[in-house]
Amino acid sequence: MSVIVSEEWLADRLKNQPDQTVVVDTRFQLQDEDAGRKAYLEGHIPQAVYLDLNKDLSGKPAKHGGSHPLPDMDMFTAKIGNIGIDPNKTVVIYDQANDMFAARLWWLLHYVGHDDVHLLDGGFDQWVKAGHPVTTEIPVLEATEFKPTFRENNVADIEDVQEKLADQSATLIDSRSRERYLGRTEPLYRKTGHIPGAKNFFWKNVLDADGKWKTGAELEKNFASLAKDEEIIVSCGSGVSACPNVLALKSAGYENVKLYPGSFSDWISYDENEVETKEE
The missing domain is CATH 3.40.250.10 (Rhodanese-like domain)
Incomplete structure (x- = not known):
């Protein structure tokens, strides 16, 4: 489902x-x-x-x-x-x-x-x-043990991003608003712009005009410029707003999708890393 x-x-x-x-x-x-x-x-x-x-x-x-x-x-x-x-x-x-x-x-x-x-x-x-009930009651939870099976191929670090941008073996997308991507505004960080080479796919574009999640076909249209057989690394400011895009890409049939958790805030923490403000 x-x-x-x-x-x-x-x-x-x-x-x-x-x-x-x-x-x-x-x-x-x-x-x-x-x-x-x-x-x-x-x-x-x-x-x-x-x-x-x-x-x-x-x-x-x-x-x-x-x-x-x-x-x-x-x-x-x-x-x-x-x-x-x-x-x-x-x-x-x-x-x-x-x-x-x-x-x-x-x-x-x-x-x-x-x-x-x-x-x-x-x-x-x-x-x-929709009229469903709301409560202030804090639930009593029954603890269990969760044994993880990590999907290491779902995450990328800064070395992965640098390497794959350099040899063009993956596409990096930036999930922030166009204004932040182009460096016209930046409410959170000391530098403006985006990681050089990143393409802008604003995360809110996975929602329709009513703010509901788009269908699979609509999501495929949203990401139509991206090839399904390429590796896609998803970033944003700090690895949070990138996550709706990761989910949307997977829902649209993209399988090789990774999150860059550090995103722009990690990238700019290295003084030698350049930033870009033009459309890519």
Whole structure:
């Protein structure tokens, strides 16, 4: 079945198979890191547990590695085991709407080998709009042990990016807005522009005019300029908004897709790395 599921599908799942379902709330705001947890405590989908972008889905920033590096994987797999995720559980992740943070958790779970993972189309907003219940009750979770099977070929580091851009053996895409890609604005980092050679595919273009996920055929059209037999490395600012593009590419039939977790924030942490501001 599709990675993207409706609020009706989730409501039916919680009614009929609650013990085999783990729901995760990933709401977050980059400009207010406490906003997501506060929103969760004020009301969330029944049975949902909260995971925080900075505390749970990222490691501590260092000189290199980007502003949202991947979390320590021993800690991450212990955390997802503690909230009840094991190979037999269906995981449904939601954000406020169709935002980037739910896709970040989807990618992490995919990376550690869990496949039965879904995103709630329209997120919390759609759940409420459809009239489904909201609760402030914190669920009592039954911990399990999650044993990862890492998909190492799903991730690229800066050396991979440098090498494959140099010999043109992969295509690098930048998932940020066109304005940031071209260096016309930059709210987060000390340098503007993009990694030389990167092509711009704004992550929000995987959504339709109503903010819902596009169909597989629509996603194929979005990425039509990319060959399906080439390696694609997906970046953004810090490896978060790249994740919706990774999911969208895989949904459109692209198989050789890697995330560059450090992305632009890692690239510019090396003084010798140049940046570009022209269209590529």
